[in-house]
Amino acid sequence: MDLAYGPEYQAFAAEVEAFLETHRDRWPSTVGATREQVLAWQKTLIRHGYAARTIPRQYGGFGAEPDILKSRIIAEGFTRAGAPGGLAGQGISMLVPTLLEVGTEEQKQRWIAPTLAGEIIWCQGYSEPGAGSDLASLRTQAIEDGDDFLVNGQKIWTSTAKQADMIFCLVRTEPQAPKHAGISYLIFSMKTPGIEVRPLKTMTGAAEFNEVFFTDVRVPKIQIVGARGEGWRVANTTLKHERGMLGDPNAAETRLAAIMAMMNEETVSGERLIDNPVLRDRLMRLQARVMAMKFNGLRLITSQLAGEQPGLAGLIVKLQGCELNHQLAAFAIDVLGELGALYEDSPHLRNHGAWQQRYMFDLGLIIGGGTAQIQKNIISERGLGMPREPKTVDA
Amino acid sequence: MDFALSQDQKLMQASLAGTLDRACPLERVRAFAETREPVARDVWGALTELGVPGLLIAEEHGGLGLGLLDAALIAETLGAHVAPTPFLGSAILAPLAIAGAGSPAQQQAWLPRLASGDSLAGAAIAETISGARDGAGVGARGGRLNGKALFALDAAEADIVLVADSAGGLWLVAGDAPGLTRVLLTTIDVTRSVSELRFEATPAEALSSGDIAATLRRLRDAAWTMTAADMLGAAGVMIDKAVAYAKERRQFGRLIGSFQAVKHLCAEMAAELEPCRALIWYAAYAQDAVPAEASLTAAHAKAHLSEVSRFVARTATEVHGGMGITDLLGLHYWFKRVGLDRQLFGGPERVRHLAAVMQGLAAA
Numbered sequence: 030m031d032l033a034y035g036p037e038y039q040a041f042a043a044e045v046e047a048f049l050e051t052h053r054d055r056w057p058s059t060v061g062a063t064r065e066q067v068l069a070w071q072k073t074l075i076r077h078g079y080a081a082r083t084i085p086r087q088y089g090g091f092g093a094e095p096d097i098l099k100s101r102i103i104a105e106g107f108t109r110a111g112a113p114g115g116l117a118g119q120g121i122s123m124l125v126p127t128l129l130e131v132g133t134e135e136q137k138q139r140w141i142a143p144t145l146a147g148e149i150i151w152c153q154g155y156s157e158p159g160a161g162s163d164l165a166s167l168r169t170q171a172i173e174d175g176d177d178f179l180v181n182g183q184k185i186w187t188s189t190a191k192q193a194d195m196i197f198c199l200v201r202t203e204p205q206a207p208k209h210a211g212i213s214y215l216i217f218s219m220k221t222p223g224i225e226v227r228p229l230k231t232m233t234g235a236a237e238f239n240e241v242f243f244t245d246v247r248v249p250k251i252q253i254v255g256a257r258g259e260g261w262r263v264a265n266t267t268l269k270h271e272r273g274m275l276g277d278p279n280a281a282e283t284r285l286a287a288i289m290a291m292m293n294e295e296t297v298s299g300e301r302l303i304d305n306p307v308l309r310d311r312l313m314r315l316q317a318r319v320m321a322m323k324f325n326g327l328r329l330i331t332s333q334l335a336g337e338q339p340g341l342a343g344l345i346v347k348l349q350g351c352e353l354n355h356q357l358a359a360f361a362i363d364v365l366g367e368l369g370a371l372y373e374d375s376p377h378l379r380n381h382g383a384w385q386q387r388y389m390f391d392l393g394l395i396i397g398g399g400t401a402q403i404q405k406n407i408i409s410e411r412g413l414g415m416p417r418e419p420k421t422v423d424a
Numbered sequence: 425m426d427f428a429l430s431q432d433q434k435l436m437q438a439s440l441a442g443t444l445d446r447a448c449p450l451e452r453v454r455a456f457a458e459t460r461e462p463v464a465r466d467v468w469g470a471l472t473e474l475g476v477p478g479l480l481i482a483e484e485h486g487g488l489g490l491g492l493l494d495a496a497l498i499a500e501t502l503g504a505h506v507a508p509t510p511f512l513g514s515a516i517l518a519p520l521a522i523a524g525a526g527s528p529a530q531q532q533a534w535l536p537r538l539a540s541g542d543s544l545a546g547a548a549i550a551e552t553i554s555g556a557r558d559g560a561g562v563g564a565r566g567g568r569l570n571g572k573a574l575f576a577l578d579a580a581e582a583d584i585v586l587v588a589d590s591a592g593g594l595w596l597v598a599g600d601a602p603g604l605t606r607v608l609l610t611t612i613d614v615t616r617s618v619s620e621l622r623f624e625a626t627p628a629e630a631l632s633s634g635d636i637a638a639t640l641r642r643l644r645d646a647a648w649t650m651t652a653a654d655m656l657g658a659a660g661v662m663i664d665k666a667v668a669y670a671k672e673r674r675q676f677g678r679l680i681g682s683f684q685a686v687k688h689l690c691a692e693m694a695a696e697l698e699p700c701r702a703l704i705w706y707a708a709y710a711q712d713a714v715p716a717e718a719s720l721t722a723a724h725a726k727a728h729l730s731e732v733s734r735f736v737a738r739t740a741t742e743v744h745g746g747m748g749i750t751d752l753l754g755l756h757y758w759f760k761r762v763g764l765d766r767q768l769f770g771g772p773e774r775v776r777h778l779a780a781v782m783q784g785l786a787a788a
Binding site: 030031032033034035038098289293303304306309310312313314316317318320321322324325327328330331332334335341342345348349402404405406408409410412413414415416417418419 | 427429493678698702721724727
C-alpha cells in the first residue's frame with residue numbers, strides 16, 4: 030500500500046497544471062461558448078494528450094500508452110482548476126472504443142477521427158418500448174434489399190437524437206435465429222430519409238431523451254460493425270464502456286462538498302443548517318458512503334494497473350454509485366426545507382433548482398444503463414455465483 | 425500508487441485464517457461461550473506462535489514492528505472466526521499507549537512481555553471516547569486511582585491494565601494491585617471478555633511521556649479502526665454463509681438462491697459491504713501514513729461498518745430462514761459479535777458527532 034504518485038507522475042501533474050494555466054484564455058465558458066470555441070479547445074486537448082489520449086494517432090487520437098494514473102491525474106487536474114475537459118458523449122465514450130475493438134480498418138479510418146474532433150455527434154439506438162432490461166428481445170428489423178438493409182421499427186431513450194449526425198443501432202437481421210444470435214450492429218446517418226425523432230419529455234420538465242422511428246430506412250450493408258448476427262457481442266463491448274461511465278465517485282464528492290458549503294451558509298430563523306444535529310448526522314452518514322466509494326475507486330484503479338479482474342468491487346459500482354448520487358440530491362432537498370421544493374425560475378430558488386432536477390434525473394440513471402434490479406442479478410450471479418432464475422418458455 | 429495488500433499481508437492473513445480454522449472452530453467458540461472461560465489460553469497461544477501479541481511492538485522490544493493496516497487485517501480475520509481471544513486490549517491499545525506515552529523504563533518493562541504473549545494487558549479507556557454512564561469515571565491523586573471504568577477489554581486475567589482517567593491521563597495498573605476489583609460484564613457477545621473495573625486507592629503508575637492527548641487520539645482511532653475491521657470480517661462471513669445456504673436449500677422445487685427475492689438480498693449485502701473493505705484499508709493505512717486523515721477515516725469506518733454490519737447480520741439471518749435464529753447453526757455468534765462492536769467506543773450516532781466535531785462542523 031503506497032498512495033504516493035512517484036516522481037514521474039508528480040512531474041506529469043505539474044505539466045497538466047502548467048498547460049491549463051497557459052491556456053486559460055482558451056477555455057470555452059460553460060455557458061454560451063460557440064461551437065467553434067468548443068471544437069478548437071477539443072483539438073488543443075487532443076494535441077496535448079488531454080483528450081483521446083490513448084486513441085492511436087492514425088485515428089486522430091494522441092496515441093499514448095494507456096496509463097490509468099495519468100488519466101486520473103488529468104481528470105483531477107482539470108477538476109481542481111475548474112477547467113472544461115474534453116468532449117464526452119456516446120460517440121466518444123462508447124462508439125469509438127467499440128470500433129477500435131471490432132470495427133474494420135475502413136470504419137476506423139472514416140469515423141473515429143471526426144468523432145473525436147467533435148465534428149460528428151452520435152446517438153445510441155438500443156432500447157425499444159418492448160425491449161428494456163430484456164434488450165436482446167428487440168424487434169427493430171433490418172431486411173436485406175440488394176446492397177442495403179431496410180430498417181423498420183422504433184427506438185426509445187435516445188438521448189442527443191435531435192442533435193446527432195449519426196446513430197449506432199441494434200437491429201434484428203435474422204428473425205429465425207435465437208434472440209441473442211439474430212442481432213446486428215449498424216451505423217447510419219440520422220439524415221437518412223425515413224427517420225423521425227420525437228422528443229420525450231421527462232419528469233424534470235426537459236426532453237433529455239427522444240423516441241426515434243424508422244420507416245424503410247435504407248442503410249448500406251457495409252455499415253455493419255462486426256459480423257451479421259454478432260451485434261449482441263458488439264453491443265456488450267459498448268455497454269461495458271457505458272457502465273464505467275455511470276458511477277463516478279468524483280461527482281459524489283463534489284456534490285457532498287456543495288451540500289456542506291450550503292449547510293454552512295444557509296440559515297433558518299437565524300440558525301445555520303449545519304447546527305441542526307439531525308441534518309448533520311445525515312451529512313456524516315453520506316460522507317462515510319462517499320469516502321467508501323472513493324477508496325473503492327482507488328482499489329479498482331490498482332487492480333486495473335495490475336491487470337487483475339476487480340470482482341465484486343467493480344460489479345457494485347453502478348448500483349451503489351447511482352444510488353449514492355441520488356441520495357445526495359435527496360438530502361440537499363431536505364436540507365433546504367421548503368426552499369427545496371422550488372423549481373425552474375422561482376424567486377428564492379437555490380442553485381438554479383439543480384437539486385430537484387438531479388433528484389429526478391438521477392432516478393433515471395438508477396433505472397437506465399441496467400436497472401438496479403438487473404445490477405443485483407449481476408452481482409449475485411457473477412459476483413456471488415448464485416443460480417440464475419429458471420428460464421420461462423417464452424423468454 | 426498502489427492501493428492493495430502486499431503479498432506479505434495476504435500471506436499473513438491466510439496463515440492466520442488457517443491457524444484459526446484449526447485452533448478455533450465453531451465448537452471451540454461454543455465451548456468458550458457456554459463455560460464462560462475468562463481467557464481462551466489455547467487460542468491466545470496459537471496467536472502467540474504467529475507473533476500477533478507483538479504485532480505493533482517494535483522489533484527492538486521483541487515485536488514484529490508492523491502497522492495498523494496489518495493489525496486491521498488480523499482484526500478482520502479474528503472477527504471472521506468470532507475468535508474468543510484477547511486482542512484489542514492486549515495487542516493493540518496497551519502496546520500503543522506504552523509505546524506512545526511510556527518512559528523508556530516502562531517500555532522496557534512491559535513491551536517485551538506483551539510481545540511474547542507471556543503477559544496479558546487490558547484496556548479501560550471507553551469513557552474517554554463514548555462518555556461516562558452509571559457514574560463511571562476515574563480520579564487520580566498521588567499515584568492512586570479511585571472510581572470505576574466500564575467496558576474494559578481483555579482485563580479479566582490481565583497482568584497489567586491500561587486505564588484512562590477522567591482528566592485525560594493514562595495509567596498502568598497491575599492486575600493484582602490492591603484496591604482493584606474486576607467484575608465480568610455479560611454482553612450479548614460471549615466471545616470477548618468485557619469487564620467493569622473498580623478502583624479504591626489503587627496504586628498506579630502514570631504514562632506521562634510525550635503528548636498524552638495525541639496518544640489518546642491514537643488509541644481512540646485505533647480502537648475504532650479495529651472494531652470496524654472486526655465487523656468487516658464478521659459480516660463478510662455472514663454473507664458467505666447466507667450465499668452458501670441459498671445455494672443448497674431447496675423450496676418449491678428450486679434452490680432458494682435462484683429466487684430474486686433471496687438473491688437480491690445477497691446482492692444488497694455484498695454491495696453494501698464491499699466498499700467497506702477499501703474504507704477500512706484506507707483508514708488503517710492512514711493511522712500510520714496519512715496523519716491528517718487518520719481520525720476522520722477511522723470515525724467513518726467505525727460508524728459506517730456499524731450500520732452496514734447490522735444490516736448484513738439481520739439480512740443474512742433472514743436468508744437462512746428459521747435455521748438462522750437457532751443456536752444449533754451458530755450464526756448468532758457473528759450476529760452478536762457485530763452487535764457488541766457497534767456499541768463499543770461509541771455507537772454510530774456518537775461517532776458521527778465526533779466526526780463532525782473534528783471537521784469543525786459541530787461543537788464538542
